[in-house]
Every structure is written in C-alpha cells, then in structure tokens.
Amino acid sequence: MIEISSRWCKGNVVASIFENLDIQTLPSRPTTASSTIFRIADLGCSAGPNTFIQVKNIIDAVSQKYHQSAVELPELQVYFSDLVSNDFNYLFATLPRDKQYFAAGVPGSFHGRLFPKASLNFVYSAYALHWLSKLPQVLSDANSPAFNKVGQAYSAQYAKDIECFFHARGQELAPGGLMVLLIPGRPHGTLPAQGSxxxxxxxxxxxxxxxxxxxxxxxxxxxxxxxPFYCPSVEELRTLIEENGCFDILKLEIEAAQTPxxxxxxxxxxxxxxxxxxxxxxxxxxxxxxxxxxxxxxxxxx
Amino acid sequence: MIEISSRWCKGNVVASIFENLDIQTLPSRPTTASSTIFRIADLGCSAGPNTFIQVKNIIDAVSQKYHQSAVELPELQVYFSDLVSNDFNYLFATLPRDKQYFAAGVPGSFHGRLFPKASLNFVYSAYALHWLSKLPQVLSDANSPAFNKVGQAYSAQYAKDIECFFHARGQELAPGGLMVLLIPGRPHGTLPAQGSxxxxxxxxxxxxxxxxxxxxxxxxxxxxxxxPFYCPSVEELRTLIEENGCFDILKLEIEAAQTPxxxxxxxxxxxxxxxxxxxxxxxxxxxxxxxxxxxxxxxxxx
Structure with a gap:
C-alpha cells in the first residue's frame, strides 16, 4: 500500500491516513499482557524541524482515525532515519518537548534494510527519494559508450535504487501498513535535467x-x-512500482510545480x-x- | 526479572542469559505473517565502543540460547540509549560494520520512560545507574538542617531515582524479559563517600x-x-528492589572491588x-x- 504525492502537503497526508489506514488490521486494544504499538518512520528526515511538524500531522491523523473507529490509541514510537552523516545530535536536542511519542534515531541508507521485518505501521518520506545511492558509474568513464547518455544513466540508477527501497520497505511494513512518499518529479516527456x-x-x-x-x-x-539525484516522471514511477510488485498504489497524485x-x-x-x-x-x-x-x-x- | 552485578564482565552477562532467558516465553518462530523481533536496550551506552563489545557478547549468548532451544533466532534490534547530550553522531559513525542487528539511538533519561510498553526483551546497563537525576536539593541550601547530612541526602535521591528507573523498565520489558545491571557499589557499613x-x-x-x-x-x-552520583551497598539495593516490587532478583552478585x-x-x-x-x-x-x-x-x- 503506497501513496505518492509530488509535494509536501499536510492536507494530503491527513487525507491519505483517513482514507487508507485500516484500523481493523492494525494494533488495537491489547488482548494479552503484551501491549500493541503503532510505529512510524520518517526516512530521510534530515536534522529537523520539518520532520517534527509532519510527524505531528501524521500522529494527529492517526489518533483521529483510531478515535473514529472507537479503538484505543496504541502507544506511538517514531523512528527518525537518515544517513549516518546526518546531524542526529541536533535532531535529538531539538525534539519537541511536548511530543506524544517515543523517539528513536536510525542511521543508515534507505536503499537497504533499516528495521526488523513487519515492524512498521506507517512509513513517510518527503523530498528524500530523489537522492541516488551513488552517481551512475558511466559518468566517470569518458571512454564509455554511454558517456553522453547522462539522462539514461541516471534513470537506470534511479530504477535500481527505487527497487532496493521498495524491496526493503516491503519487508519492514507490517500487514495493513501504509506508506506516503512525497517525491519531486518532472513532467512526462521532459529531460531528466528538467526535474522540479x-x-x-x-x-x-x-x-x-x-x-x-x-x-x-x-x-x-x-x-x-x-x-546524485534524479526526479522521475509520474509514468516512470508508476511503471517502477508496478514492476516491483511489493506495493499497491492507492493514490498517485501530481501537484503543480512551484518555483521552490x-x-x-x-x-x-x-x-x-x-x-x-x-x-x-x-x-x-x-x-x-x-x-x-x-x-x-x-x-x-x- | 533482574540480575545485578557490580562490575562489567563478559562471563557474567553470558552466564546470566544462559541461566535465565526463557525462550518459551519469548518471540519464537513466526506463526503469522508478522514476524517476531528480539529487542535489546543498552541504557547509558555512552558514545562507544564499550557498548558495541558488550552488545556483541549479549547477542552471541542470545543466539546460542535460541540455537540450544532449537528455535529460529528472531531478527534483532538494538537500542543505544543515553542522555540527549551524548554524542550519538560519533556512536552512529562507529557502529560495527559487521553488526548482525538493526541499530537505533534513543535520547533521554533512563529515570523516565524511553520505550513503548512491553517492547523490550533484554535490558542492559553498565556503569550508568550511579548517576543521579540531579544533585540532592538540600546540598545547595546552607540553612537546611540537612546541610551536613550529605550522605543521607544522596541516599534519598538515589532511592527516588532508582524507583523511577525500575518503574519505567517494569513497563517497558516484555513478558519473559531479562535485565542485567552492572552497578558500582560500596561495602556494607561504609560511608557513601567511600563508593567504589x-x-x-x-x-x-x-x-x-x-x-x-x-x-x-x-x-x-x-x-x-x-x-550527582551515588554508589549503593548491596543491602541498600536489595531493599530498594524488593520495596519497588516491579522485578524479581534472579541473582545479585558482588565482585571484589578493584582499583579502577x-x-x-x-x-x-x-x-x-x-x-x-x-x-x-x-x-x-x-x-x-x-x-x-x-x-x-x-x-x-x-
């Protein structure tokens, strides 16, 4: 289950949770001594504060959804994840004082596994998935026949990277889990260099x-x-997700490009x-x- | 379930896991689509590398225990926890490359809740629990009748802090969970200033x-x-744990004091x-x- 949008937007995230989160398949009132937990990950969270704002939006929507379903809200744990080089010290020092969740930082690349199997209920990533795991190799080899086919090389690297991303998340999301990705893209038919x-x-x-x-x-x-970044077109992304097969697309929305x-x-x-x-x-x-x-x-x- | 030892020691931790970890009450072979996970926390981990060495010892022992019980080892997640002021950037940058677990950093004081309910299977803390949450207040008040009763004030603050620690861990440990604490102490009958x-x-x-x-x-x-630190005697610690009531003492060992x-x-x-x-x-x-x-x-x- 996946939802992709091209721009950061509170309204979209909230709407997506309301439409697509199925409380019946998720942690609910504890039936045994061990409690249930709702776990959220922000992948490519950077050092804040955007991640704190959006996590609050997500939690508000999840809470309302549970309330609406008359199911007691489980305890919430939020994983803030980014590369090892991210400033986690700053992130931790600026965590909101009134946060209603248990916070943890997870260092590592989202092109590989970061969490145990079936341990996440909601995955969010905003303006991070355009980063490639590395520059396409052909770029550095002037003798390569693909040396001038820069856009093609980027597109191929993106396809490889996004395959790894979906494969890892496919294992990490628990049944009934939901993923919302905000990805900077580009219009169909434009060159990769014309990304938003x-x-x-x-x-x-x-x-x-x-x-x-x-x-x-x-x-x-x-x-x-x-x-090392690449902005895909919506058609390209849809094909990649469908070929990958780990996720169903619930919604794939394009928002008008704005000059950032x-x-x-x-x-x-x-x-x-x-x-x-x-x-x-x-x-x-x-x-x-x-x-x-x-x-x-x-x-x-x- | 708790085990307390007065000095860092690989042998003790391994032995404790072998004697006291009951695989039957723990995550075992997945029976549903959602997998099982064994979660470990090191509280007061500092910036490494001691925590990495001891986590490896713990994981080796847990793995052998599962192997011995002919139960498939679940995926492992390790939470490295210390105060917000800890250098998590350094900790993350020096994580062992060959680690066999998913790592996360958890910022905050172990005198309060850090993890969701029943979410941990093994809690470890070495040479950290002597730190008090704050200096006893009476120390700064020269007019206080307790101004000269420094040892008593420290002891009282320690009792309050350890109560909070056990109360939080009591909620966080899952059924069958095990806790091993290595606490610098002092001989019975000595003054608090004579801590190890x-x-x-x-x-x-x-x-x-x-x-x-x-x-x-x-x-x-x-x-x-x-x-702001305090080294309790074993008798003092035993009384505090028994009065607290959240944990059973499986073993409470004293090791001979060594000059550090x-x-x-x-x-x-x-x-x-x-x-x-x-x-x-x-x-x-x-x-x-x-x-x-x-x-x-x-x-x-x-």
Missing part, C-alpha cells in the same frame, strides 16, 4: 560557474561535477558540503560559501 | 585542589562542587566537561584540563 529541483540548485551552480570564470576553479572540475525558494547558505552547506568537498577538495569550501552568501544577500534584497 | 568510584575521580579532585592552592579557584566554589584505572584527560573531559562548566564557568576549563594532562603524564610514567 533544478531551480533549487541554480544559485550553487551559478556560484561555481563564477569561480570558473574568475580562474578559481578548473572548467574540467566544474563540468565533471554531477549531483532558493536554499539559504546554511541549508545549502548542510546538505551539500560533504559532496562538494569530495569532488572539489576542502580548500575551496570557505570561498565558495562566502560567494554563495553574497549571492543570497543579492536575491534577498530584490 | 571515588578513586576514579581522585585526579580531578586533586587538580581542582591544586588550583585552589594556587589561587586560581575560590575555596567556596571547590567546596560546593558535588557530583584513572580516566585519561579525554575520558574525563568527555564525561565531566558539561558538569564542570556549569559549576565553575567556561573560563577555567582549558586550564583545568591542561593541568589534568600534566598529572596524567606523571602517573603514566610511574
């Missing part, structure tokens, strides 16, 4: 291009820099510093973000 | 005393500095910097640990 996230990275690309123009960065380094706000220097640094260092080396980082900050000040004052 | 951990803090105390002698720290500040190795400057700083800053202010910290390091070099060369 492209404008989001425009200031970074422009800063790097300026540094090439000013002789601070080699053109080769700039040209060979690729970000540019990321601030802090947001860009938090998400990108590791990738940038790996490709360009440590030494350009301070200069790069100093220049990014100047650009940010310019666009903020427009 | 006192020598461990001798170099820190001596460094602070030197700074008072050299006029770098006021005597008042030094005298009013108290650490002094903590290195890194260990001392990792565990104590926050507490020292709060009492003495930020400004003395660098000087204090510079002096501690000199002392460390002296005792290392003896």
């Amino acid at each position: 996230l492209a404008p989001f990275f425009a200031p970074l690309e422009s800063t790097l291009a300026d540094m090439v123009n000013d002789g601070l960065l080699s053109e080769d380094k700039f040209d060979s820099f690729n970000l 706000a540019y990321p601030s220097v802090q947001q860009c640094r938090a998400g990108m510093e590791g990738i940038l260092k790996k490709h360009f080396g440590d030494e350009i980082i301070e200069l790069l973000f100093d220049r990014y900050l100047l650009k940010e000040r310019n666009w903020s004052t427009i | 951990l006192a020598p461990f803090f001798a170099p820190l105390e001596s460094t602070l005393a030197d700074m008072v002698n050299d006029g770098l720290l006021s005597e008042d500040k030094f005298d009013s500095f108290n650490l 190795a002094y903590p290195s400057v890194q260990q001392c700083r990792a565990g104590m910097e926050g507490i020292l800053k709060k009492h003495f202010g930020d400004e003395i910290i660098e000087l204090l640990f510079d002096r501690y390091l000199l002392k460390e070099r002296n005792w290392s060369t003896i």
Whole structure:
C-alpha cells in the first residue's frame, strides 16, 4: 500500500491516513499482557524541524482515525532515519518537548534494510527519494559508450535504487501498513535535467560557474561535477512500482510545480558540503560559501 | 526479572542469559505473517565502543540460547540509549560494520520512560545507574538542617531515582524479559563517600585542589562542587528492589572491588566537561584540563 504525492502537503497526508489506514488490521486494544504499538518512520528526515511538524500531522491523523473507529490509541514510537552523516545530535536536542511519542534515531541508507521485518505501521518520506545511492558509474568513464547518455544513466540508477527501497520497505511494513512518499518529479516527456529541483540548485551552480570564470576553479572540475539525484516522471514511477510488485498504489497524485525558494547558505552547506568537498577538495569550501552568501544577500534584497 | 552485578564482565552477562532467558516465553518462530523481533536496550551506552563489545557478547549468548532451544533466532534490534547530550553522531559513525542487528539511538533519561510498553526483551546497563537525576536539593541550601547530612541526602535521591528507573523498565520489558545491571557499589557499613568510584575521580579532585592552592579557584566554589552520583551497598539495593516490587532478583552478585584505572584527560573531559562548566564557568576549563594532562603524564610514567 503506497501513496505518492509530488509535494509536501499536510492536507494530503491527513487525507491519505483517513482514507487508507485500516484500523481493523492494525494494533488495537491489547488482548494479552503484551501491549500493541503503532510505529512510524520518517526516512530521510534530515536534522529537523520539518520532520517534527509532519510527524505531528501524521500522529494527529492517526489518533483521529483510531478515535473514529472507537479503538484505543496504541502507544506511538517514531523512528527518525537518515544517513549516518546526518546531524542526529541536533535532531535529538531539538525534539519537541511536548511530543506524544517515543523517539528513536536510525542511521543508515534507505536503499537497504533499516528495521526488523513487519515492524512498521506507517512509513513517510518527503523530498528524500530523489537522492541516488551513488552517481551512475558511466559518468566517470569518458571512454564509455554511454558517456553522453547522462539522462539514461541516471534513470537506470534511479530504477535500481527505487527497487532496493521498495524491496526493503516491503519487508519492514507490517500487514495493513501504509506508506506516503512525497517525491519531486518532472513532467512526462521532459529531460531528466528538467526535474522540479533544478531551480533549487541554480544559485550553487551559478556560484561555481563564477569561480570558473574568475580562474578559481578548473572548467574540467566544474563540468565533471554531477549531483546524485534524479526526479522521475509520474509514468516512470508508476511503471517502477508496478514492476516491483511489493506495493499497491492507492493514490498517485501530481501537484503543480512551484518555483521552490532558493536554499539559504546554511541549508545549502548542510546538505551539500560533504559532496562538494569530495569532488572539489576542502580548500575551496570557505570561498565558495562566502560567494554563495553574497549571492543570497543579492536575491534577498530584490 | 533482574540480575545485578557490580562490575562489567563478559562471563557474567553470558552466564546470566544462559541461566535465565526463557525462550518459551519469548518471540519464537513466526506463526503469522508478522514476524517476531528480539529487542535489546543498552541504557547509558555512552558514545562507544564499550557498548558495541558488550552488545556483541549479549547477542552471541542470545543466539546460542535460541540455537540450544532449537528455535529460529528472531531478527534483532538494538537500542543505544543515553542522555540527549551524548554524542550519538560519533556512536552512529562507529557502529560495527559487521553488526548482525538493526541499530537505533534513543535520547533521554533512563529515570523516565524511553520505550513503548512491553517492547523490550533484554535490558542492559553498565556503569550508568550511579548517576543521579540531579544533585540532592538540600546540598545547595546552607540553612537546611540537612546541610551536613550529605550522605543521607544522596541516599534519598538515589532511592527516588532508582524507583523511577525500575518503574519505567517494569513497563517497558516484555513478558519473559531479562535485565542485567552492572552497578558500582560500596561495602556494607561504609560511608557513601567511600563508593567504589571515588578513586576514579581522585585526579580531578586533586587538580581542582591544586588550583585552589594556587589561587586560581575560590575555596567556596571547590567546596560546593558535588557530583550527582551515588554508589549503593548491596543491602541498600536489595531493599530498594524488593520495596519497588516491579522485578524479581534472579541473582545479585558482588565482585571484589578493584582499583579502577584513572580516566585519561579525554575520558574525563568527555564525561565531566558539561558538569564542570556549569559549576565553575567556561573560563577555567582549558586550564583545568591542561593541568589534568600534566598529572596524567606523571602517573603514566610511574
């Protein structure tokens, strides 16, 4: 059971829980000494606070659903999951004081197993599934016949990664479990480079291009820099899910593309510093973000 | 069900699991679509690596026990728990690559609830339960009639804290669950100040005393500095557990006191910097640990 939407939206998540969560197949009033628990995972949660806001929305909807079904709400446990490199210390330090759940952090890649079998009741992931597990290998091999077929290589890597993601979640979701994914996509028939996230990275690309123009960065380094993410079309995603077979699609909604706000220097640094260092080396980082900050000040004052 | 030992010891933990874990009351071969899971928590795990070593010992013993009972080993999930201020980023980054379990970090105080009801099968805590939730209040009130009854105030605070600990764990342990606690204690009839951990803090105390002698720290500040920990006697602990009533004592072992190795400057700083800053202010910290390091070099060369 799966629901996919293209943008973060409280209304959609709440509606999906109301329509699709079947309380009868889920933990209900304890019948034995061992109690029942409703477990939620946010995959690719980042360091907050968006995850806290959305988890609260999810819990409100789940609670109402139980209330409506006249079944006592089980205790709730929420797993906040992201890569090992995520700042879990910050996440834990900023957990809401009035939270109505037991919190845990789970480090690791959602392209593999993260939880025991049939242990989750609700899986949520927002703006995370566009990240690939790695850059397609052909990109780094100039002799490869696929070297120019960049979009195709990304699409193939995405297909592999999403297969791993669904396979892992298929094992982790308990019977009656529900999954809601918010995935940045692109219109049918457009090129992969025209994904909805492209404008989001425009200031970074422009800063790097300026540094090439000013002789601070080699053109080769700039040209060979690729970000490991991919925005699928809805048709592509539907085919992948149907071929995968682990999940039924309950709803697959497209929301109109909106121009996203540019990321601030802090947001860009938090998400990108590791990738940038790996490709360009440590030494350009301070200069790069100093220049990014100047650009940010310019666009903020427009 | 509880087992208490006074020192970290692989042999004891393994023996305890062999003697006391009853596979028949625990998760066994799945009979329905939803699988069974064996969940372990290390409370007060710190940032590693001790917790990884001991978790491996625990898992080896649990696996052998299942094997012996000819029951298929369930999937394992390990919760590493410590205060929010613990370095979970470091813990996650150093998780063993060959681990045979799903790992999660759980931030929070073990003096309150950390996990859903009946969700744990094995609880372990080593050298953590001597930490109090706070300093006894009377200590800071020079007009209190109990101001001189320091040991009594600590003992009372310990009784309150351990009551909260057992009450929370009593709810969290599943039927058939087992708890092993390694608690630094002190011989019956000795004063609380004679707990087995006192020598461990001798170099820190001596460094602070030197700074008072050299006029770098006021005597008042030094005298009013108290650490929020307490080492109970076995008799005291037995009474507290029996009065609490949440657990049966399966075994309560005393191991001979050994002189602990002094903590290195890194260990001392990792565990104590926050507490020292709060009492003495930020400004003395660098000087204090510079002096501690000199002392460390002296005792290392003896």
